[in-house]
Amino acid sequence: MRIAIAHDYLTQLGGAERVVLSLMKAFPGAPVHTTLYDPDTTFPEFRDADVRVSPLNKVGALRTNHRIALPFLAPAASQVMIDADVVVASSSGWAHGFPTTGKKLVYCHSPARWLYLPEEYLGTKAGVIKPALSAMTPALKRWDALAAKTADRYLANSHVVQERIKQVYGISADVVFPPHRVETDGLQEPAAEVVQRGWPDFHLLVSRLLPYKNVDKAIDAFNSMPDERLVIVGRGPIADRLRSSMGANCVLLEGIPDAQLRWLYAHARALVAPSHEDFGLTVIEAAAFGTPTLALQSGGYLDTVKPGVSGYFFPVAEADQIVDAVRRHASLPLDRAHVTAHAATFSEEAFISAIRRAVGELVN
Known part of the structure; x- marks a missing residue:
């Protein structure tokens, strides 16, 4: 055939x-x-x-x-x-x-x-x-x-x-x-720009840089939380506009190798997912490393995020709602072993x- x-x-x-x-x-x-x-x-x-x-x-x-x-x-x-x-x-x-x-x-x-x-x-x-x-x-x-x-x-x-x-x-x-096709046992390479900043921990956002992805909302949220840090990984036509709006606690990485992405997934406190997605594969990729997701309560995330087990939802893609989700996870952190088990079903x-x-x- x-x-x-x-x-x-x-x-x-x-x-x-x-x-x-x-x-x-x-x-x-x-x-x-x-x-x-x-x-x-x-x-x-x-x-x-x-x-x-x-x-x-x-x-x-x-x-x-x-x-x-x-x-x-x-x-x-x-x-x-x-x-x-x-x-x-x-x-x-x-x-x-x-x-x-x-x-x-x-x-x-x-x-x-x-x-x-x-x-x-x-x-x-x-x-x-x-x-x-x-x-x-x-x-x-x-x-x-x-x-x-x-x-x-x-x-x-x-x-x-x-x-x-x-x-x-x-x-x-x-x-x-x-x-998900992430090799959790594959080579991990520290992201140099993150290491150089000496950040003890960070949140991660992996996305194409397009208007409907709501990356700007996440940047606004972290601009209002100088005690938190955000690493954005992606490429797209609005990259320069997003970069110009970032505070010192945000960084944008473009075109990084898979080894660095694996390291970021493994070391992030949580993935931030504010976009309207049909599925949202990054949620499962992060979960494979035990990293939970703070996601917009919409679209494909309803299939991929198990509230209270692999992540938390926020109702609308607005900065204040993302802030609430970050604070909630800080006070009620999720068990990374349970997050990994959830990813195995995909x-x-x-x-x-x-x-x-x-x-x-x-x-x-």
Whole structure:
């Protein structure tokens, strides 16, 4: 049986890209089809994979900034013809539209946020992107609806995405939680900038730096708590704006190696997760090291955080609510052994077994 893997674009270091790495383990040797691929800005493991790209990949500017590729991604996706018996498409907007000669199983991270949750996705400072997107939305929604109909089966990465798929496409999807791929016994390298500051402890925030991630709210919270410290790990278009708003007790690290991220996960007092996430894989990655999470009571965090066991919720993404959560955890710290046990329920082995089983059911 010929299996192929599909993904929107391989230009980032994110949870969706980690899922593709797990799919590669589930189906060794399967080619990976995508619209854009930049080996320098995503996980190095993809260099050893058979990555096949659309003609759009010839334009270097689009590889470095997939957002400006938005007007071209739908036609580019329609040109990614995949000759396979089964395509497993990891999709948050484009890969579910790749045409194929065989069956298509879509693992959906979310129906396209920029179409169905534009305010949340773009934030309040969207500049010229927002009117341009508004103009394209009717045509993109038509393309997206047709793309969804080409799938033989949908899987959702969380219950909130399951509900969204039903609402947007009218499709019933089963939930398969994505795995964490953190090697807790892997090499740990202290983050030099944190060590140099001599911080005895710190909170951690791992996120792409986009408006809807609410990183600015976390910075505001820690600016009001000079006795606490925050380490932010991530890249994105608002990095400079965030950095300019930080107090001396906050630091932003961009593009750090996995060994340093493992060290940060292992040594953080807690992970701060203030964004609207469809799943929120960083919560499970942190929990694998016994680090609890202070999370927004919304979206995928409802699946990944067990209140009072692996973390605490705050009701809205506002600075004062984040402060309350930090203070609550300081007064009622959680047992790190219980946090680790919670993370074990989101193993890569369980994910691979579920995906293989879904492919088998689809074929049979």
